[in-house]
Amino acid sequence: xxxxxxxxQSMFIQEGEDVSMNCTSSSIFNTWLWxxxxxxEGPVLLxxxxxxxxxxxxxxxxxxxGITRKDSFLNISASIPSDVGIYFCAGQRSGGSNYKLTFGKxxxxxxxx
Amino acid sequence: DVKVTQSSRYxxxxxxxxxxxECVQDMDHENMFWYRQDPGLGLRLIYFSYDVKMxxxxxxxxxxxxxxxxKERFSLILESASTNQTxxxxxxxxxxxxxxGYTFGSGTRLTVV
Numbered sequence: 001x002x003x004x005x006x007x008x009q010s011m012f013i014q015e016g017e018d019v020s021m022n023c024t025s026s027s028i029f030n031t032w033l034w035x036x037x038x039x040x041e042g043p044v045l046l047x048x049x050x051x052x053x054x055x056x057x058x059x060x061x062x063x064x065x066g067i068t069r070k071d072s073f074l075n076i077s078a079s080i081p082s083d084v085g086i087y088f089c090a091g092q093r094s095g096g097s098n099y100k101l102t103f104g105k106x107x108x109x110x111x112x113x
Numbered sequence: 114d115v116k117v118t119q120s121s122r123y124x125x126x127x128x129x130x131x132x133x134x135e136c137v138q139d140m141d142h143e144n145m146f147w148y149r150q151d152p153g154l155g156l157r158l159i160y161f162s163y164d165v166k167m168x169x170x171x172x173x174x175x176x177x178x179x180x181x182x183x184k185e186r187f188s189l190i191l192e193s194a195s196t197n198q199t200x201x202x203x204x205x206x207x208x209x210x211x212x213x214g215y216t217f218g219s220g221t222r223l224t225v226v
Contacts, residue, residue: 040222042117042218042219043156044217045216103155104155106155
């Protein structure tokens with residue numbers, strides 16, 4: 001099945017640094033979602049984006065739905081140790097198969113205190 | 114608090130055993146999904162169900178089957194467990210047509226020895 005192109009695969013940063021990751025697709029999505037998975041847990045929804053060009057914040061997290069509807073990015077500002085985990089992007093289409101998400105392979109974030 | 118509950122966090126089974134992984138959601142969601150997660154491979158869809166007694170194969174259904182006799186419960190069955198089925202298994206659910214993504218369970222770490 002299709003997967004989104006998510007980059008980078010992994011990041012190792014110092015506490016306090018800003019982080020940026022992105023997702024691209026060869027096809028259009030109507031919804032973009034960003035999830036975080038803590039070690040040993042299931043993914044949890046961070047941000048959902050529903051409109052091309054939309055910019056949405058959730059605390060130190062900011063995500064954007066690309067104008068072309070084929071990409072999205074997530075920024076984390078002033079990282080802290082609890083930001084450690086795997087971040088997944090996901091795209092969803094409307095229509096007949098709208099219940100299925102397409103996922104990126106994830107970005108593994110490590111924050112050095 | 115709405116939830117997707119997976120019956121076991123950790124399981125160790127022997128090769129050849131029949132294994133049942135149970136998932137229950139309390140959100141009255143129509144759609145339910147089973148994924149496996151392996152390092153470097155991201156989330157891979159095994160099976161999903163969009164209604165009671167309905168099921169569809171995902172990307173990697175070989176060696177697995179599913180059962181959905183009630184709306185809230187979706188079971189993943191490993192007919193004859195093999196060592197290459199050692200993995201993290203994640204259950205998820207979603208509401209039809211809302212475009213609001215999935216709610217995941219906490220995962221079951223299955224080891225087949």
